[in-house]
Amino acid sequence: MKVIADxxxxxxxxxxxxxxxxxxxxxxxxxxxxxxxxxxxxxxxxGDWDAVxxxxxxxxxxxxxxxxxxxxxxxxxxxRIDRDQSLQDKIDSVRSKLx
Amino acid sequence: MKVIADxxxxxxxxxxxxxxxxxxxxxxxxxxxxxxxxxxxxxxxxGDWDAVxxxxxxxxxxxxxxxxxxxxxxxxxxxRIDRDQSLQDKIDSVRSKLx
Amino acid sequence: MKVIADxxxxxxxxxxxxxxxxxxxxxxxxxxxxxxxxxxxxxxxxGDWDAVxxxxxxxxxxxxxxxxxxxxxxxxxxxRIDRDQSLQDKIDSVRSKLx
Amino acid sequence: MKVIADxxxxxxxxxxxxxxxxxxxxxxxxxxxxxxxxxxxxxxxxGDWDAVxxxxxxxxxxxxxxxxxxxxxxxxxxxRIDRDQSLQDKIDSVRSKLx
Numbered sequence: 001m002k003v004i005a006d007x008x009x010x011x012x013x014x015x016x017x018x019x020x021x022x023x024x025x026x027x028x029x030x031x032x033x034x035x036x037x038x039x040x041x042x043x044x045x046x047g048d049w050d051a052v053x054x055x056x057x058x059x060x061x062x063x064x065x066x067x068x069x070x071x072x073x074x075x076x077x078x079x080r081i082d083r084d085q086s087l088q089d090k091i092d093s094v095r096s097k098l099x
Numbered sequence: 100m101k102v103i104a105d106x107x108x109x110x111x112x113x114x115x116x117x118x119x120x121x122x123x124x125x126x127x128x129x130x131x132x133x134x135x136x137x138x139x140x141x142x143x144x145x146g147d148w149d150a151v152x153x154x155x156x157x158x159x160x161x162x163x164x165x166x167x168x169x170x171x172x173x174x175x176x177x178x179r180i181d182r183d184q185s186l187q188d189k190i191d192s193v194r195s196k197l198x
Numbered sequence: 199m200k201v202i203a204d205x206x207x208x209x210x211x212x213x214x215x216x217x218x219x220x221x222x223x224x225x226x227x228x229x230x231x232x233x234x235x236x237x238x239x240x241x242x243x244x245g246d247w248d249a250v251x252x253x254x255x256x257x258x259x260x261x262x263x264x265x266x267x268x269x270x271x272x273x274x275x276x277x278r279i280d281r282d283q284s285l286q287d288k289i290d291s292v293r294s295k296l297x
Numbered sequence: 298m299k300v301i302a303d304x305x306x307x308x309x310x311x312x313x314x315x316x317x318x319x320x321x322x323x324x325x326x327x328x329x330x331x332x333x334x335x336x337x338x339x340x341x342x343x344g345d346w347d348a349v350x351x352x353x354x355x356x357x358x359x360x361x362x363x364x365x366x367x368x369x370x371x372x373x374x375x376x377r378i379d380r381d382q383s384l385q386d387k388i389d390s391v392r393s394k395l396x
Contacts, residue, residue, distance in 0.1 A: 057148060057152070073177075075173075079159050
């Protein structure tokens with residue numbers, strides 16, 4: 001099962017600057033070979049369900065290992081069985097209605 | 100790794116009444132033996148990370164099998180390594196400050 | 199326009215224990231006279247759109263005033279124009295399918 | 298109070314293709330003069346709290362007017378009082394740790 005996800009990992013109790021933790025999660029996604037795209041409030045991810053979920057778990061493990069005792073994550077998960085759709089397809093579909 | 104989660108599964112394209120799909124997800128969580136609590140905009144879940152994630156995947160599979168071609172899910176995931184905390188502990192902690 | 203909302207306010211950089219801030223938000227909702235119900239990963243709220251949104255803004259103002267320099271909030275917003283539905287209606291609708 | 302937001306509007310019961318509704322929301326944000334950036338699972342928005350919230354309400358009104366009887370929206374809201382930060386600043390901050 002393929003999934004389009006949106007991941008926002010928030011380490012708590014480590015100060016107000018958390019970009020180093022987000023950067024570590026970007027590395028996890030890259031190492032996993034997953035298509036991903038960083039935006040200003042999370043990261044779009046495209047891939048096989050199990051591979052994406054393994055990467056999300058790895059993000060929590062790495063961010064805890066960096067010293068964050070508590071993490072709260074928001075994850076959106078989109079699946080569809082009618083047709084295949086990529087991250088770019090979703091954006092293109094909206095943009096085509098704006099022209 | 101233990102996780103406190105909040106799951107909100109939204110089947111798309113099956114009409115405005117989706118309670119039968121949410122009820123199916125409740126059954127999945129019960130069958131998995133996970134502590135869970137339904138509220139008006141999702142379900143709190145407490146358990147081992149892998150068991151919770153397996154249940155979330157099963158929810159998508161079941162809801163697709165019921166006829167929903169597309170699903171979008173919001174999932175919150177809270178982990179902490181400083182101490183153990185249950186669903187009820189979280190609620191009690193807030194309520195104790197309201198007395 | 200009536201809304202059913204789910205609010206989860208996360209103060210950042212104030213340590214891993216945030217229940218005092220969540221409790222303050224509960225007080226804001228109570229003062230606003232909004233029907234609300236605390237769960238383990240947020241608070242369900244029912245009310246007029248503008249009243250709910252004014253309360254959410256007030257939560258941010260109060261939590262900043264308590265010393266949190268940064269806040270990230272997850273808010274779900276459900277509106278429907280086909281029929282009226284309360285927080286309890288939503289829960290009852292799912293539970294009726296579980297009997 | 299300035300806010301960085303992430304908006305994902307999901308019309309329910311109108312089929313599995315919802316890009317026309319998302320496109321309408323993009324128009325609302327553009328008409329409101331708000332800085333915004335579409336990604337594959339929502340739209341980043343930057344602006345004054347009240348202006349952003351007025352636009353979100355307008356999105357619900359427009360999508361209902363287009364024929365969607367039910368809408369469920371996920372909204373993230375980030376505020377900080379320690380310093381000013383733009384959508385691009387957030388992305389740049391993470392990317393600088395990846396070089």
